[in-house]
Amino acid sequence: MGKYIRKRLLQAIPVVFGITLLTFFIMKLAPGGPLGGMISPRSSSEALQRAQEKLGLNQPIIVQYWNWLKELVQGNFGYSTFNGQNVLEMILERLPATLLLTVTSFVFSFVVGVPLGVYSATHKYSKGDYGLTVFSFIGISIPSFFFGMGMIYIFAMKLKWFPTSGFGSALFRGTGFQLFLHKLRYLVMPALVMSLANLSSVMRFARSSMIETLNQDYIRTARAKGLAERAVIYRHALKNSLIPVITIFGQSIPNLFGGAYITEKVFGWPGMGLLGVDAIGNRDYQVLMGLTLFTAILVLPGNLLADIMYSAVDPRIRY
Amino acid sequence: MSLLEVRNLKTYFYTDAGVGKAVDDISFTLDRGKTLGIVGESGCGKSVTSLSIMRLVDTTVGRYEGGEIIFDGRDILKLPEREMQKLRGDKLSMIFQEPMTSLNPVFTVGYQISESLMLHKGMDKKQAWQRSIELLEMVGIPEPARRVDEYPHQLSGGMRQRVMIAMALSGDPELLIADEPTTALDVTIQAQILALLKSLQEQLNMAIIIITHDLGVIAEMADEVAVMYAGDIVEMAPTRELFSDPKHPYTIGLMNSIPDIEENAERLRTLEGLVPSLYDMPAGCRFAPRCQFACEQCSKSRIGLTALGGGRQVRCRRFEQ
Ligand SMILES: Nc1ncnc2c1ncn2[C@@H]1O[C@H](COP(=O)(O)OP(=O)(O)OP(=O)(O)O)[C@@H](O)[C@H]1O
Ligand SMILES: [Mg+2]
Numbered sequence: 001m002g003k004y005i006r007k008r009l010l011q012a013i014p015v016v017f018g019i020t021l022l023t024f025f026i027m028k029l030a031p032g033g034p035l036g037g038m039i040s041p042r043s044s045s046e047a048l049q050r051a052q053e054k055l056g057l058n059q060p061i062i063v064q065y066w067n068w069l070k071e072l073v074q075g076n077f078g079y080s081t082f083n084g085q086n087v088l089e090m091i092l093e094r095l096p097a098t099l100l101l102t103v104t105s106f107v108f109s110f111v112v113g114v115p116l117g118v119y120s121a122t123h124k125y126s127k128g129d130y131g132l133t134v135f136s137f138i139g140i141s142i143p144s145f146f147f148g149m150g151m152i153y154i155f156a157m158k159l160k161w162f163p164t165s166g167f168g169s170a171l172f173r174g175t176g177f178q179l180f181l182h183k184l185r186y187l188v189m190p191a192l193v194m195s196l197a198n199l200s201s202v203m204r205f206a207r208s209s210m211i212e213t214l215n216q217d218y219i220r221t222a223r224a225k226g227l228a229e230r231a232v233i234y235r236h237a238l239k240n241s242l243i244p245v246i247t248i249f250g251q252s253i254p255n256l257f258g259g260a261y262i263t264e265k266v267f268g269w270p271g272m273g274l275l276g277v278d279a280i281g282n283r284d285y286q287v288l289m290g291l292t293l294f295t296a297i298l299v300l301p302g303n304l305l306a307d308i309m310y311s312a313v314d315p316r317i318r319y
Numbered sequence: 320m321s322l323l324e325v326r327n328l329k330t331y332f333y334t335d336a337g338v339g340k341a342v343d344d345i346s347f348t349l350d351r352g353k354t355l356g357i358v359g360e361s362g363c364g365k366s367v368t369s370l371s372i373m374r375l376v377d378t379t380v381g382r383y384e385g386g387e388i389i390f391d392g393r394d395i396l397k398l399p400e401r402e403m404q405k406l407r408g409d410k411l412s413m414i415f416q417e418p419m420t421s422l423n424p425v426f427t428v429g430y431q432i433s434e435s436l437m438l439h440k441g442m443d444k445k446q447a448w449q450r451s452i453e454l455l456e457m458v459g460i461p462e463p464a465r466r467v468d469e470y471p472h473q474l475s476g477g478m479r480q481r482v483m484i485a486m487a488l489s490g491d492p493e494l495l496i497a498d499e500p501t502t503a504l505d506v507t508i509q510a511q512i513l514a515l516l517k518s519l520q521e522q523l524n525m526a527i528i529i530i531t532h533d534l535g536v537i538a539e540m541a542d543e544v545a546v547m548y549a550g551d552i553v554e555m556a557p558t559r560e561l562f563s564d565p566k567h568p569y570t571i572g573l574m575n576s577i578p579d580i581e582e583n584a585e586r587l588r589t590l591e592g593l594v595p596s597l598y599d600m601p602a603g604c605r606f607a608p609r610c611q612f613a614c615e616q617c618s619k620s621r622i623g624l625t626a627l628g629g630g631r632q633v634r635c636r637r638f639e640q
Contacts, residue, residue: 218421220421221415221421221431221483221486224415225438227438229400239425314424315470316424316472
């Protein structure tokens with residue numbers, strides 16, 4: 001197992017290298033260029049020249065890439081072309097908020113999605129099952145910004161249960177548990193919105209996987225032992241039916257970070273997603289490159305994590 | 320009083336293709352310490368009969384359309400599910416036909432046997448584990464103390480079948496239903512298992528229903544034989560009489576199709592013609608389309624069982640008075 005993990009981590013090195021290549025050249029292909037946002041028709045060509053030289057933009061593209069990579073390896077993600085701040089610092093400052101949001105919604109979508117799927121499967125074709133099926137189709141098909149704005153309208157503006165946006169008020173003076181509750185109120189809506197689609201697909205997946213498992217011969221064996229239906233479902237079937245669910249566990253991690261861009265923008269959540277959306281508006285290429293790279297590296301262990309979980313649940317899988 | 324009395328059992332399946340009368344009005348009795356053999360071609364309803372007795376028929380498509388299954392004085396079809404659970408795996412147990420897929424892949428063999436022991440025998444984990452090892456040894460698994468810790472995928476088909484047998488025997492059943500218990504096993508192991516079943520039968524005064532395609536196994540094990548065809552019992556007789564003097568044309572066909580040693584076939588050589596579809600049964604005798612003695616009358620109306628004396632029954636117009 002340890003050997004396998006080490007091997008997988010080593011394999012990740014060329015992948016990360018590939019990601020740097022893609023990130024860099026896609027950004028270079030984007031029209032406008034990093035200076036697009038700083039020039040006006042009145043800018044002189046000397047000024048432009050000077051700015052280009054300062055940023056190294058007049059050098060051959062390969063050299064530019066090489067310089068960027070050299071800095072990266074030393075942990076330098078460069079400086080924002082918009083406000084000159086250290087990109088890595090900007091990202092790290094936003095990281096906790098994003099992690100809080102993604103991890104919360106991720107955990108929520110599995111902790112709630114799996115039991116609902118199991119319920120659906122064990123009450124196949126009942127009213128509850130139909131209700132959940134409709135719910136999940138809605139959950140998968142509603143765009144998150146629409147859902148988010150709807151939530152804000154109803155629960156923040158009309159009912160005033162939750163704040164409309166942000167992550168805590170600057171005026172709040174409470175500490176400890178009070179502060180926790182205060183922050184929690186800000187977290188509820190964006191986390192719900194972000195988990196909706198994932199929760200829906202986890203539920204559908206858990207349902208079909210459970211139905212298939214319940215048709216297996218070994219389930220009949222478990223019943224023939226005299227086990228109560230609850231033990232048959234939660235002991236014998238659940239573990240088996242979770243094996244395919246782990247696949248979406250690995251696959252949905254990248255989706256969540258992607259979804260963070262929209263959800264964070266809608267809820268003014270001070271995370272990496274909001275940073276990214278702002279950077280797009282500002283044509284802040286350094287920040288965008290940094291974010292892309294950083295997110296990619298964050299997502300990479302997802303599949304490894306899924307593999308480890310497979311081997312924990314399924315004794316037939318050994319690395 | 321007999322241990323098991325099946326009276327006019329009907330188990331039907333309701334599918335898109337129509338109503339499948341998988342078991343259609345069968346009756347038999349079985350005493351403690353005795354063995355009933357059930358033979359018949361694939362699809363004739365042997366497994367559905369056994370699953371009905373365990374009350375494990377998939378009720379989303381299947382229904383008990385009528386009849387009674389009296390086990391130990393109580394009608395199994397009327398028992399509350401809780402009571403049924405107490406019987407299953409304890410007084411009433413079954414070895415399934417599919418050894419490769421009947422064990423749960425994510426639990427160790429020991430866990431799966433122990434589970435039953437803890438449930439019915441009130442053992443704690445440690446006692447159950449110890450007993451599991453003994454049971455594995457009893458069914459002839461080498462190195463049981465090591466095997467007990469393994470997962471099903473680490474065992475061969477024959478080993479898995481023996482684990483299934485160990486599990487079924489863990490409750491000291493009064494009735495053991497063995498659905499093709501030795502199909503996956505090679506000949507020596509097969510003989511060993513059959514001998515084991517017989518000796519346990521004597522020790523525990525256990526009744527056995529043994530289902531098989533292998534008439535050799537029937538001859539060796541059964542006191543009485545039920546020959547099934549398309550959901551019907553077509554002939555019922557003490558084993559010796561059935562072999563020496565088969566009455567029903569289908570039974571005669573089965574006897575003639577016993578493979579020669581040279582052919583070395585595991586399954587029955589099939590009789591000519593096809594078993595009628597479950598969803599399109601002939602109105603009269605179901606065997607008529609394949610029967611060399613069939614006449615016009617045979618296809619007209621259902622034929623009842625005729626008692627011939629000496630515990631023999633046959634469902635054929637030629638024996639009707
Ligand atoms: N769950 C089910 N749904 C629909 N039809 C079923 C179901 N289970 C069994 N049947 C049908 O009932 C009939 C009898 O099946 P059964 O399994 O009892 O045959 P069998 O005699 O055990 O055959 P084999 O020797 O192949 O094991 C078959 O035609 C089968 O298709
Ligand atoms: Mg069968």
